[in-house]
Amino acid sequence: MRAINIKPNRGWHVLLACIPFLLVLVAYAIGSSLRLAENPNDKLLPGFGAIAEAVKQYAFTEDARTGLYLMWSDTVASLARLLSALAISAVIALFFGIFIGMLPLARSTFGPFFAVASMVPPLALLPILFIVMGLGEASKIALIVIGTALKLIRDIALRVQEIPREQIIKAQTLGASTWQIATRVITPQVLPRMLDALRLEIGPAWLFLIAAEAIAADSGLGYRIFLVRRYLSMDVIIPYVIWITILAFVMDMALRWVQGRAFPWFAGARAS
Amino acid sequence: MKGIVFDKVWKEYGDHVVLEQINLEIAPRAFVALVGPSGCGKTTFLRMLLGEDTPTRGAILVDGRPLKPEPDSDRGVVFQRYSVFPHLTVVQNVMVGREFEKSRLLGRLFGQSRKAAHDEAMQLLSAVGLEGHENKYPASLSGGMQQRLALAQALNRRPKILLLDEPFGALDPGIRSDIHVLIRRIWNENDLTVVMVTHDLSEAFRLGTRVIAFERQRNRPEEQERYGATLTGDLPTPAPPLGATITRDFDVWPPKIASPLPNAEPAPQPTNGKNDSALH
Incomplete structure (x- = not known):
């Protein structure tokens, strides 16, 4: 039988999906044990025991100095920044994206501006943000907003323009005003598509968050891994990185779940 | 004047003449079927009637008033796809x-x-x-x-006018004939002038009270850009037409007459008085 016709059943699917993860784990275990055999104090590839110890220390033991469970307080600090920034970004992008995508006048006015502005590397703006807004939460949130909103705006504007012309004409023949077309025809159809765009922006959002936290912060997941880097604490960095990855993955799943629940029509409309 | 009037309408995109010299009167409650090869301008014609596009020259009047230059609730439309x-x-x-x-x-x-x-x-x-x-x-x-x-x-x-842009073109034959019955009934029971673009000649004759054909009149490829579609047939054409135009225009026989509406004066019989008996 040809390879293209062999389809794994459900059990095989799960099993096959586990293989790459297991391979990475095994490769790490081998590398770690080889290095530790040579030098029991090696810090680069700590054993699973050392990592578990560090997790216990950071996640389940009160910090002696602050009385906090550091991993959780870092998570709360980072997620507060990330989620508020993504929410602000989504609202801005929805407004401007629909405005630009829908109205030729707005497209002429703002289209080229956003096309140019979205080419500015957001990280290069970070010093400006720190100078103007200070080192507090505002500058970190602003960085994420700038880094994600401009791309979201362009994406949403394109999605709006993809809505078939026939629907816009049809709405007009039903007597809809521009405002009514925006609120009842375009926005509800763009919302689920915006969730797709937002899912793609989760990665960049984490990138900007960690960059901002690495440079100036007193809490947060990015702050912590850059802090312990000074002591080559791979036993802390590795679980933090895995934790960040899990958080990002869960956010992605959550957005997909919301899309399916809140917009039951969307799967069928996309398929046809 | 009642009904829809096209008064010397031309449509050009730059050098490209799509439609030329369209003179047409459509009586209230007529069911007009537009036929013709693809690219002959029947969709452009419909777009102008819809208000999505405006004529380059000439005027379109509905009940004596110029057509609004944008789609509105006085004209309903059904497209082939994406209508809902x-x-x-x-x-x-x-x-x-x-x-x-x-x-x-x-x-x-x-x-x-x-x-x-x-x-x-x-x-x-x-x-x-x-x-x-x-x-x-x-x-x-x-x-x-x-x-x-x-x-x-x-x-x-x-709406007083219903525009249909190849609405049944993507349907299976059996389903299509069912929906033909429905559209006939809708036309019959409402105060409605229907203009339908179709590829399907039998559909045009089965449903229409009047069939209008659009065609380009000349086919020299190097000059094709200058030809639009126009109405031809028994219309007097003052100058040789350049673009596509109406080439045939006749009432379908036997005549179909929309049934009179309750509490309304009897509907005028849709006719344009140009029966082309050779085609019956």
């Missing part, structure tokens, strides 16, 4: 026209007025045979059902 809103259920798709009309700010009705709009939509849905499907989304309807829905939606604002 995928994010609204079947009944919401029909109601939405009333909501646009009655609720300028929110575009939504509540309470009593919502119930009235809902009941009205349900009546239309049962008239087009979609009873029992009112809470489905359009994506789960078949092509024929989607077009029935599009008809119900278009009729909800009670």
